[in-house]
Amino acid sequence: MRRLFPVTQETATPAAAADREWTLDELADAYAYPTHPTDPQGGPGSREPWLRANMVSTLDGAAQHDGRSHPISSAADMRIFGTLRALADVVVVGAETVRQEGYRPARARKEFAARREASGQAPAPAIAVVSAGLELDFSLPLFTSPTTPTLILTGAAADPHRV
Numbered sequence: 001m002r003r004l005f006p007v008t009q010e011t012a013t014p015a016a017a018a019d020r021e022w023t024l025d026e027l028a029d030a031y032a033y034p035t036h037p038t039d040p041q042g043g044p045g046s047r048e049p050w051l052r053a054n055m056v057s058t059l060d061g062a063a064q065h066d067g068r069s070h071p072i073s074s075a076a077d078m079r080i081f082g083t084l085r086a087l088a089d090v091v092v093v094g095a096e097t098v099r100q101e102g103y104r105p106a107r108a109r110k111e112f113a114a115r116r117e118a119s120g121q122a123p124a125p126a127i128a129v130v131s132a133g134l135e136l137d138f139s140l141p142l143f144t145s146p147t148t149p150t151l152i153l154t155g156a157a158a159d160p161h162r163v
Contacts (some may be wrong), residue, residue: 011079021076027083056083067100086112088125090151091133098142103127105146122148129153134162 022030035052056073057063065071073081085091086109093103108116108123115125127142128151136143136152143150154163 003050005113022079022138024079024083027079028087028112028115028138031083031087033087052088054081064100069097069101075134082102082109085125086116089121090128092128092130093154095129095133095136096131098131098136098140102140103129103142104140105150108147116137124148132157135156 034048055063056077057070058065058072062072085106087104091106095102104128106124108124113123124147126145126148129136129142132151132155134152134154138144
């Protein structure tokens with residue numbers, strides 16, 4: 001893996017590391033959230049708020065194939081995606097993605113358990129579903145058996161009977 005941005009003395013990728021598969025610990029270190037300047041050890045609550053986005057697309061700009069992103073994702077894409085999810089407090093997902101991909105709750109991953117505990121995080125990130133109309137199947141495991149409660153983000157136009 002080669003980091004494109006930001007490249008600093010601390011994040012520059014040695015040539016030997018660029019052409020091999022990174023371990024999950026190396027990926028987690030590379031994508032770790034910066035710590036608060038007053039607590040460089042990174043204790044619980046020491047992070048500033050961060051918003052991170054991650055997506056894949058084809059060369060022609062498509063973000064899915066037959067309604068799913070997995071067919072256009074490489075193994076490296078999936079490792080980074082999994083690492084970013086494992087480091088997150090909340091994963092924001094659109095309602096159509098929940099419907100098309102049968103979205104499930106985030107799971108606690110043993111590879112990241114110590115890191116999450118040390119930073120004061122829940123065992124798994126919450127999933128936040130953004131939906132204008134709340135046309136969701138609330139019997140899905142995402143809503144009935146999550147490790148961390150699922151959040152629903154909607155607006156005033158949502159059917160009040162669905163709230």
